[in-house]
Amino acid sequence: MVYAIHEMVVRGAPAIGAAAAFGLALAASRSKASSVGEMQEELKTAAAALLASRPTAVNLAWGVRRMLAASSGPVGSPAGLCQLMVDEAQQIADEDVQTNLHMAEIGAQLIADGDTVIHHCNTGSLATVDWGTALGVIHMAHQQGKRVHVLVDETRPRLQGSRLTAWELEQYGIPYEIISDGAAGYFLRTGQAQKVFFGADRVAANGDVANKVGSYMLALAANSNGVPVYSVFPTSTVDLSLANGDLIPIEEREEEEVLGIEYKGQRIAPAGAHARNPAFDLTPHSLLTGLVTENGIAYPPFDMNLARLMRVNPDSSRKQ
Numbered sequence: 001m002v003y004a005i006h007e008m009v010v011r012g013a014p015a016i017g018a019a020a021a022f023g024l025a026l027a028a029s030r031s032k033a034s035s036v037g038e039m040q041e042e043l044k045t046a047a048a049a050l051l052a053s054r055p056t057a058v059n060l061a062w063g064v065r066r067m068l069a070a071s072s073g074p075v076g077s078p079a080g081l082c083q084l085m086v087d088e089a090q091q092i093a094d095e096d097v098q099t100n101l102h103m104a105e106i107g108a109q110l111i112a113d114g115d116t117v118i119h120h121c122n123t124g125s126l127a128t129v130d131w132g133t134a135l136g137v138i139h140m141a142h143q144q145g146k147r148v149h150v151l152v153d154e155t156r157p158r159l160q161g162s163r164l165t166a167w168e169l170e171q172y173g174i175p176y177e178i179i180s181d182g183a184a185g186y187f188l189r190t191g192q193a194q195k196v197f198f199g200a201d202r203v204a205a206n207g208d209v210a211n212k213v214g215s216y217m218l219a220l221a222a223n224s225n226g227v228p229v230y231s232v233f234p235t236s237t238v239d240l241s242l243a244n245g246d247l248i249p250i251e252e253r254e255e256e257e258v259l260g261i262e263y264k265g266q267r268i269a270p271a272g273a274h275a276r277n278p279a280f281d282l283t284p285h286s287l288l289t290g291l292v293t294e295n296g297i298a299y300p301p302f303d304m305n306l307a308r309l310m311r312v313n314p315d316s317s318r319k320q
């Protein structure tokens, strides 16, 4: 059971909170506990397994904490607790969709008709419950009738860009081309890209953003060519307990992902080769133009303006 729950959160991103929540609901549904107390203990064990699975994406802990808080409320029976877990997980999932829709509406204003946008990793419906974060903004701009063209970073080593983002853009009818991650600098320097968008796995109080490895290099190249860089994430991705991004734990994954084409199980490096595989990197706030959340867009100084957005009630940010 613990192994099954662990697998459910392999795919990170803000959906990781909802996935973890359904993982706990699954644990409750499969429990043979004869009392509420016994089931609450089982849920704590499952929660610990989930929390240990991916250290960078903060939504995991956010989702688990919310579910454990719900599980400690007054409930009459194990069956009642199980239903409570299912309902809370569904609530988290429903909220994720509304939050992403808010962000898409707010962020779409940043994209001009005719823009070519470089997008990194996958941040769409396949990475969230629906709509997505950065890709949701691009999708909304397209739906608003803006002619948007996307340069899709393939996003080695797990290829979330060429496997997932490309597929989503196909579904939405948004024109795109896949580029190798290293080619982004060329398109930025030659003026062939006007904006950069990516998501976030954890954001520190000063606006530093941890996201899929390669985001930092992309932001550096964009900055040195005067191209704006936006990170899009729900406020549940902000960790105000961390003053700066150097405090964010960066997951290091198995070297096999780099030494081969993981999905083909095909090794490309020499038999004796070894690799380093940080799954995320840190983009310092100094390289970011704006942070798009469901409560609005934060511009520098991020420490002040992000904290202000964290205090905003989402509905008040929605354009009437």
Ligand code: MRU
Pocket: 010, 011, 012, 013, 014, 015, 120, 121, 122, 123, 124, 127, 128, 132, 133, 134, 160, 198, 199, 200, 201, 211, 212, 213, 279
């Ligand atoms: O290792 P992954 O696939 O979990 O990494 C995902 C990312 O880094 C995404 O860019 C980020 O989580 C935002 S997804 C809405």
